[in-house]
Amino acid sequence: MIRYPNLQAGAAIGITAPSSGVQPELHGLVKQACARLEAKGYRLVVGETVWTQHKAKSAPADVRAAELNAMLQDERLSLIFPPWGGELLIEVVDRIDYEAIKPKWILGYSDTSALLLAVTLMTGLATAHGANLIDVRGEVADETTGMWETVLGTRAGESVRQPSSPMYQQAWDHDNPTPCVFHLTEPTRWKTVGGGSVHMSGRLLGGCVDIIRHLVGTPYGDVKRFREERMNEEPVIWYLENCELSMADMRRSLVQMKLAGWFDHCGGLLFGRSEANRPTEGYMAEDLYRELAEELGVPVLYDVDCGHVPPQLTFVNGARAEIEAHEGKAVVTQFFEA
Template identity: 65%
Template sequence: MIQYPNLQINPVIGVTAPSSGVPEELHMLVHQAAARLKEKGMIPIVGDTVWTQEKAKSAPAKVRAAEWNQMMADDSIHLIFPPWGGELLIEMLPYVDFDAMKPKWILGYSDCSAMLLAVTLKTGIATSHGTNLIDIRGEYSDGTTARWLDVLSAKKGDDIVQTSSDHYQKKWQHDNPSPCVFHLTEKTEWKTVSGGPETFSGRLLGGCIDVIHHLIGTEYGDLSSFRERTNNEQVVWFLENCEMNTTSLKRSLVQMKLAGWFHNCSGIMFGRSAANDPVEGYTAEDVYREIADELQIPVVYDIDCGHVPPQITFVNGAFAEVEAGSGKGTVRQTFK
């Protein structure tokens, strides 16, 4: 059984930095995002780790974990919302008190997806892969990003339908701020390896493949208890590549396959990526075709997930029905 947190009206939002904190020159971004939450009737509580950044982390692993454990155990906090990702979240996992975790939403992506996946696999608590705090600081959010609140407000038994975006952001323009943060200039097109429409369903699991594949072989990447909780239902993986070239991506996928992570997998979705640099003509499309052929499953790519926004909010543990075709896509998630 998957536990779905219940986001209350006017929730209290715990902001902590399990990976990277925010350097002083960018503190205004946190203040702007906190102000947006307050405008929506939410109450942000910002932890000490958010305001510091040194040597590729917000604070030493034990310090990050202590603040994380405190917020997770605090019944007055309803959602954990990191400012953004980073590099070294995996360091703090051994100090996280998974046994004491209360069912509450965690929302984020990038390096934070290692925590999201670990929490769902170890505890059965659903976690949400989507926008980070900093990216909701704009005067308004695009229609895809804004759905995070709808998804997290759903109740057990509810269906949440999200559709592919109309346009996406090709590159970050931090020196050219806009009212909705993102510059959505490129037409979105979900693609399939088969070239035709695809439909598949199963329990959602995924995140940034750069970091989650490092959980393989550890207690934080053990899928056995998750399979027991979900009666060995099929799994739909959503994956996005932040920095890897195509051979690194393929190595990570092979590692996942050899570790049994793709056992009983009904389909894979890959997010758009600004990485995926080809190696000797070996492209991301080659990787997608090979994994589809090796696993004999449908593969959809260039979906709204990851570091090329906007993002659909995917819930680890939720039951999903995926439809893709003619450049469009729909994901129906059921909290069951």
């Protein structure tokens, strides 16, 4: 059984940094994002870890875990919204009191995806893979990123539809900021192995492969138990993205997931756009996607709106999804079903 939080107008949002905090010279970005949320009527509780960063982490693991646990257990908060990802969230995964978590959304991506997946697998509480706090600091939101509020405001028993983005960002240009933060200049085209139209149906799970691979073989990555206890053995649609893995390392990581049983009862794979998908001795991302499609016998979509090349859809871990892709365009419909 999956439980779905609900984000309502005027809700309280907790901002904490379970991975990386924000260096002093970038504090203005956090303040700008907070101001945008407050202008929308949200009430903010900002933790101390947000403002510090030392040796690849916002604070020692026990400090990060204490602040995170306090917010997870606070019934007044409807959303936990980290400033961004980072490197070492894995250090706090075993320090979370999962049984004490009160229903609330957790939203983010990159290193945060370890927290998202662990919470959903351990508790059956839906979590949201999408924008980081820093991403919502713009004067306006692009239509894809801006859907995070609509998705998180969807009630249990309802559904929400997200189309693929019209345009995506090929490169950052920090010297020339845009009103919506991102520079969306390139036409989006979701691609399929073998071409043609694709339909997928199943429960969503996923995240950044660099990060979630480290949950394999731990109590916090027990996908088999989750399927049996929470999903009635429904198919899983995996949405995955690559931050900085070589194609050989990406292949090794995905084979490990397969050998661990993560791709058993798989209904399809979605791979986000990635700047890291550089060939290894001629071994290309497209080769990897084709091999997985053949090995698993499932449809594979790639260059989807997910991960480090913005914008990105908001994918809800645990939600049932129907995905239709045709001629480069796609629609993701998520059903908040128990």
